[in-house]
Every structure is written in C-alpha cells, then in structure tokens.
Amino acid sequence: xxxxxxxxxxxxxxxxxxxxxxxxxxxxxxxxxxxxGYQALWNGAFGSGYFFGETIRQVTPYILTGLAVAFxxxxxxxxxxxxxxxxxxxxxxxxVGSSFEAPMIIHLPLAxxxxxxxxxxxxxxxxLLKATKGVHEVIITIMLNYIALHVSNYMIRHVLSDxxxxxxxxxxxxxxxxxxxxxxxxxxxxxxxxxxxxxxAFIMWFILxxxxxxxxxxxxxxxxxxxxxxGMNVKKNIITSMxxxxxxxxxxxxxxxxxxxxxxxxxxxxxNLGFDGIAVALLGGNTGLGIVISAFLFGALKVxxxxxxxxxxxxxxxxxxxxxxxxxxxxxxxxxxxxxxxxRKEEK
Amino acid sequence: xxxxxxxMLRIRKEFPGIVANxxxxxxxxxxxxxxxxxxxxxxxxxxxxxxxxxxQPEQGEIRVKGKQVKITNPNVANDLGIGMVHQHFMLVxxxxxxxxxxxxxxxxxxxxxxxxxxxxxxxxxxxxxGLDVDPRAKIRDISVGMQQRVxxxxxxxxxxxxxxxxxxxxxxxxxxxxxxMNIMKSLIKEGISIILITHKLKEIMEVCDRxxxxxxxxxxxxxxxKETNPNELxxxxxxxxxxxxxxxxxxxxxxxxxxxxGLEVKDIRNVLMVKGLDLSVKAGEIVGIAGIDGNGxxxxxxxxxxxxxxxxxxxxLNGKLITNLSPRKITESGLAHIPQDRxxxxxxxxxxxxxxxxxQTYYKKPFSxxxxxxxxxxxxHANKLIEEYDxxxxxxxxxxxxxxxxxQQKAIIAREVDRSPELLIAAQxxxxxxxxxxxxxxxxxxxxxxxxxxxxxxxxxxDEILNVSDRIAVMFDGNIVxxxxxxETNEQELGLxxxxxxxxxxGDQ
Numbered sequence: 076x077x078x079x080x081x082x083x084x085x086x087x088x089x090x091x092x093x094x095x096x097x098x099x100x101x102x103x104x105x106x107x108x109x110x111x112g113y114q115a116l117w118n119g120a121f122g123s124g125y126f127f128g129e130t131i132r133q134v135t136p137y138i139l140t141g142l143a144v145a146f147x148x149x150x151x152x153x154x155x156x157x158x159x160x161x162x163x164x165x166x167x168x169x170x171v172g173s174s175f176e177a178p179m180i181i182h183l184p185l186a187x188x189x190x191x192x193x194x195x196x197x198x199x200x201x202x203l204l205k206a207t208k209g210v211h212e213v214i215i216t217i218m219l220n221y222i223a224l225h226v227s228n229y230m231i232r233h234v235l236s237d238x239x240x241x242x243x244x245x246x247x248x249x250x251x252x253x254x255x256x257x258x259x260x261x262x263x264x265x266x267x268x269x270x271x272x273x274x275x276a277f278i279m280w281f282i283l284x285x286x287x288x289x290x291x292x293x294x295x296x297x298x299x300x301x302x303x304x305x306g307m308n309v310k311k312n313i314i315t316s317m318x319x320x321x322x323x324x325x326x327x328x329x330x331x332x333x334x335x336x337x338x339x340x341x342x343x344x345x346x347n348l349g350f351d352g353i354a355v356a357l358l359g360g361n362t363g364l365g366i367v368i369s370a371f372l373f374g375a376l377k378v379x380x381x382x383x384x385x386x387x388x389x390x391x392x393x394x395x396x397x398x399x400x401x402x403x404x405x406x407x408x409x410x411x412x413x414x415x416x417x418x419r420k421e422e423k
Numbered sequence: 424x425x426x427x428x429x430x431m432l433r434i435r436k437e438f439p440g441i442v443a444n445x446x447x448x449x450x451x452x453x454x455x456x457x458x459x460x461x462x463x464x465x466x467x468x469x470x471x472x473x474x475x476x477x478x479q480p481e482q483g484e485i486r487v488k489g490k491q492v493k494i495t496n497p498n499v500a501n502d503l504g505i506g507m508v509h510q511h512f513m514l515v516x517x518x519x520x521x522x523x524x525x526x527x528x529x530x531x532x533x534x535x536x537x538x539x540x541x542x543x544x545x546x547x548x549x550x551x552x553g554l555d556v557d558p559r560a561k562i563r564d565i566s567v568g569m570q571q572r573v574x575x576x577x578x579x580x581x582x583x584x585x586x587x588x589x590x591x592x593x594x595x596x597x598x599x600x601x602x603x604m605n606i607m608k609s610l611i612k613e614g615i616s617i618i619l620i621t622h623k624l625k626e627i628m629e630v631c632d633r634x635x636x637x638x639x640x641x642x643x644x645x646x647x648x649k650e651t652n653p654n655e656l657x658x659x660x661x662x663x664x665x666x667x668x669x670x671x672x673x674x675x676x677x678x679x680x681x682x683x684x685g686l687e688v689k690d691i692r693n694v695l696m697v698k699g700l701d702l703s704v705k706a707g708e709i710v711g712i713a714g715i716d717g718n719g720x721x722x723x724x725x726x727x728x729x730x731x732x733x734x735x736x737x738x739x740l741n742g743k744l745i746t747n748l749s750p751r752k753i754t755e756s757g758l759a760h761i762p763q764d765r766x767x768x769x770x771x772x773x774x775x776x777x778x779x780x781x782x783q784t785y786y787k788k789p790f791s792x793x794x795x796x797x798x799x800x801x802x803x804h805a806n807k808l809i810e811e812y813d814x815x816x817x818x819x820x821x822x823x824x825x826x827x828x829x830x831q832q833k834a835i836i837a838r839e840v841d842r843s844p845e846l847l848i849a850a851q852x853x854x855x856x857x858x859x860x861x862x863x864x865x866x867x868x869x870x871x872x873x874x875x876x877x878x879x880x881x882x883x884x885x886d887e888i889l890n891v892s893d894r895i896a897v898m899f900d901g902n903i904v905x906x907x908x909x910x911e912t913n914e915q916e917l918g919l920x921x922x923x924x925x926x927x928x929x930g931d932q
Contacts (some may be wrong), residue, residue: 285795285796286794286795286796287785287786287791287794287795287796288794289796290778290785290796293774294771294774294782297771297772297773297774298767298770298771298772298773300767300768301767301768301769301770301771301782302771303730303750304728304730304750304760304762304768304769305750305782305783306749306750306751306752306753306754306755306783307751308749308751
C-alpha cells in the first residue's frame, strides 16, 4: 500500500498535523479561537510580500543550522554546538565586513568564508577532542556555546566597537542585503543569503550521497567498527565531519551578520538559531531537501507567530507551545510509524 | 494412542509476502528430546514462536497433553508449562542468578521479596537437575555456558515441563556443549520434555530421540534418530545430497606468505593475551587455528588485520613488515579478512548489500573517480558477485540488514575472495550457518588454496578444523602449543591439546 518513500514523507506530515491539532486544542482550552489564531499565523507568514520576505529571511539561517546538525548526525555525531558556531561565524563575518572596505567581489566572499572558517574551527575543537581523547562531543559543544557567547560580547565591546552595545556596521561591499529584494517584498529584510543556504543544502546532499568522502561519513555514522575494519580512518572522519558541520553553522552566522542585521548586537542570551537547527534537522529527516522544507515550516511558524498576539490576541508563548508540540510529535514519530504499520498490515 | 505432551497440527503461519510455516506437524512425547531441524530461514523459529504464543497461526491447532489450547501470549505458554530459552539470553548483568530467576514472579513475605527462600529453592532445583549453578553469583561474573543454565533454571523455576532450546550450542565451547548434553539427559530423566532447535546434525545424533525436519516452511516429516544417519538428515533438510568430508586434494605448500615472530598483543583490559607467538602460513595451504575461545585468538586476528596494536613482534606478509600498519595499508598489502563478528565488523547493515561489496575498495577506480562515486560501476560489480556467489537477495539495493545470516556471510566472502588476496583470514566463517552454506564456504576456502593463496582459518568447531585445514596449529594461553596434521590426529587429542596438555601427554592417554 505505502511505498517506503511515501511512508517517509507521511510520518513528518502527520507529526506536523498532530502538533497543529494539539495546539488548537490548547488554544480552545484557554478560550482563544484556534481558527482565528491559525489564520493570523498564516497571514503573518505569507499574508503579504513583507511577511513572506521576513519568512524567507528567517528560513535562511534555519536551513544552515539544520544542515550543520544533520551533517554531524549522519556521521554519528551530535553537534549541539551549532549555536556557538553561529555566534563565532557572526563575529567573524562582521569583523571582516566592518574593518575595511574592498571591492564587493572580494569583500563579500571573504566575509562569508571567514564566518564558515570560524564555525569550522568551533566544530574542529570538539571533533579533535572526541577523536583523540574520546571526550563526548555533546559536553564540549555545550561548553563551547557559552565560551562563544561571552567571547563574542567581549569582542563587540572592545574590538568591533568603541565600548558600544553593538558592533560597527559592516561596509556595503560586504553586505548580502539587496534593494531589489527589499523592494519586491515591501521592505522586508530578505537578502541574498537564501541562495547561499539553498546551495549549501545541495552541497550537503552531494557530499553525502555522491562522493567517496560521503560514503565514509555515512559508514562511520552507521557502524564505526566496520568502517575501521574496512580501512577508513574513523578519527579523521569524525574531525572532518565536525569541521564541515561547524562551517554550515558559521555560515548561518554570516546570514545574520551580513544579511539581516548588517552588524552584531551583544547578546545577553543565545540566539537559539543553533538549537532550533536540531529540530529542523530532526523534522527534515537529516537530508538536504527535507531540511529545506522543514526550515521553511519552522521559519513560517516563527515569523507568523509574531502576528498572532496583535491580530488574534493569542499570546506568542502559545505559538511556542505549538512548535514544541510539533517537535514532540516528530520525536515520538515511532508511534506514528507504528500506527501506520498497523494500518498497512490490516489492509493486507 | 501415543502419549504426547505437545502437539502442533497442520500449522500455517503467513507473513506479508511469504508463508513461513505451511502444514507443519510436530508431536513431542513425554520425556523425549525432540529435534527440530531445518536450514536458516526454514521456519523453525517461527514455529516455536507460535508455540510460545508470540505469533498466532492462521491455521492448525495446538494441543497440550491432549487438550486443545489457544496460546495467545507467552504468559499462557508459561501457565501451560512451556518454557523457552532464547539464543540471546535475557538476563540482567548486574543482578545475581537468583534475582534474575525470580524477576517477575518474586516470592514474597509480606511486602518484602523473600530472597532467602528463593535462593534455597533455586539451589535445590539446580541440584535436582545437575545444573551446578551458584544462586548468589552475579550474571556478569559467570561464563556464557553458566548463563545458559540460568536461563534453563528460570524456565524450570516457573514450572516448565516442556523446554524449547533455540540453538543452544551456538554460543558454547566444545566442553560446554558436552556438559549441556548431559544436563539435557538428566532433565528428561526427571520427566521434562525438550524441543531442541538446531541445524547441527551431530548433536541430534548424540542426544535426540526423534527429529522433525522442516524445509522452506514445509513440514518434511519426523524420523526416529536411531533409525537414521547424518547423511539422510542432511538431505532431508536441504533437499539434496550433502557431502560432509570436504573433497580436497593434498596441499602443495609453496613459499611462505605470512610469518609471525614473537608477537605479543594485549586485550582491552590491558592483559597480555598473545604471548610471544610464532606462526607461519605458506602459499597453497590452509592453516587452522584450533583452541578454546579466550586463548588469544581474537587478539591475534585483530593484530594481524591492524584493528589492534601489537606490543612487540614481527608480522610479515610476503616478506614485507606489516606490524601495526593501518588496516587500509594491510588490506592493500594483500590481506583479506572474513571477520568473526559479521554484524559488528563485516557489514554496514544499513547500507545496501551492493554498497557493502565495495567496503574496502570504494575509493579506487572504477568505483570512484576524482572523489565521486560511480554507482553504476558499484552495482555492476555487486550484480556480478551476487550471481557468482549465489547471494540470495531481492536486489542489490536491499539493505544488508534484511538478508539472512547465511547470505550476509556469502556477501562478505564474495567481497573478500574477489579481491584475490595473498592471504585470506577466515575467522569462524561458518558460525551460525546451515550445512548447505557451510559446504559452499568450505569449497570456496579450498578453491582459494588451490589457486595458490594462503588461508588462515580460525574456528571453534573441531569438525571444521579437521575437515578443511591442511595443518592445525593449536592455540592455548596465547601461544601455539602444537602443530599437527589433521590426518594424524583426532578430536580427543585436539581437545586435550586445546586444554593445555602437551603433545606428549596427550599421546599417552
């Protein structure tokens, strides 16, 4: 009845539907009209050019952090440090972008690459420690998140500005912002970064599915013992995978620094882009295309939610609950899987 | 009318796409050991899971002591006095024997578990059936053979009168197998009936009273073990004639391919397991390493293949020093390795079987070009090997996980032999396989030898060692303690050598 492919698409779809349903019930329970609520959510995400542009803006870093988490995951690693890698990437991009001027064709790629490089470095450290000392990457990446957060605030205050709360703005020659994109989206903050994100998704798919290196990454992820037996260098693979993962997350930082903001504010708390990336990767089934789709959903929910309090009077906290419920249903997707299998069996 | 404890009549069980059991009859008499014989995937386990209440049959009836019953779940089976010892034990490592046995049916005094009473009961049971189990020992501290006895005791403690043993000897050493056979004999003396699932004919001939054969899900019939012989059983099971003594011409050893001198290897716990071992394998011969598990064989193989660091010593392949090189360098020097644990080392189970067939060569031409994989070439290669080595798989795109153990092993052998190595190391290549697959694998090993390759065979099955090897190196306590010719020795002598007696003493007895 179902092919496996259909099955893999059906499970996340049902998860999302159940999440929305549960959200509706909660809205009802607190005396809000779920239809109005979801209408406001929809309009807030797609209702006008401005909202649509903002949604795309939000989707851009989500794709990249989703890719970061997924790439590590496919090699058997849990990169919980995408958050810190986003922050260092942001710092590096703004640093390169604001400290000099150069022709755009040099300056912009340089700033983007600096972000990727910084993120890669932030991924390399836990990869190195995992490969050589066996230290679990989750612990190191969590710690590195805090280090990134506080170091970035120091950098903003003392290096990227003269004691201010945000960095100096980047030069125009390093900016991803586009007047054209802003105009057609009624002056949203949408920028060219979405192209970089989509290209990165293609790169991830290509590396993992088509290259010799990807064959090794996936083999190490599935079975490190057999990989070692087959002559693969498991340690090298762990380190490389964390570097690539970190580079993806670093690029997400560049999207914020060079595209959305054009500077870096000091943060009192995490941006959550990296943590949301875990959910994006999970819902997207850790594949390039899946992540683009799930990043789109998360971006739309995030941006659309801003419209719910003003239009429908539903507090934005509730939207976060709905998002959390969707993640919950995805995480427990084996229940849905089981139910579908039962269904399949009975139809036989 | 015969006195049957368990009768399964005309059982039919279907799974989507396949009929696992069709029209199978199994009638077990009170106090007999009844063998259930069949190839891997013939439907033995399915049938027993039906009896144990894990599956519901589509057709047929089950009778216990003449009364028709419906076994809807394992608890019903337990209540009817049917107990099952699975191949993979279900024990809590950190619990004691007693705690494991009473788990789920704890005797209580008030609200407190009465461990004292349970220990006494278990000790008595253990004595009655000659199991010799210490009820206070922790599971993680006792041997695999002992753990199996705990499983048996667990079913007896719950009042089982019919015991299903699912391939119980697969995990045991020859000595432990002997002990298990004795235990089975004393169990039936006490009136217990045993269903023994197996594909080892020798065991059937040794302890069983009757034997029911299944082939490809069909019941073939029941024979009296006294009136049959291994050859008849094998042909009943496989559906064609099987030769046991592998046909081979005398070996013609040539120049030395593998030379090991003074090798020392430590295990994970940092204990020296290989203690200054010397060994030599020549082109055109099969050297079998005999020994009881845990005498350093695993460490030896892992050091040879680069999976484990050697402390000291020289390993040379065709004269080239390969000690402590990376597995890739060693592979490229001309060594192939059929690993002992095919799931852990031999296969990436989530990869398609076709991609598993290039596990060591994926980075070479024509499979990879400038770092890009050529799936066309990979699957062309896979189709060739699948055909040549008769790997039964729905397609080369099927995940390795979905194949039966025998076909997984065939795929590994295809991959390793196809690389045409100078030295082929086969560690327990037929573990858990049925006679048909074993015959196939033995033939391939001998073919390699005849092509002038060196073969190093590690096995815990003495039959295999005696049948296939041209020279036997007996390993004990980290050393080769004897080199014997298979035609000049026998199981008794090998058994003694493996237990550490010297060649001289073994000869005296």
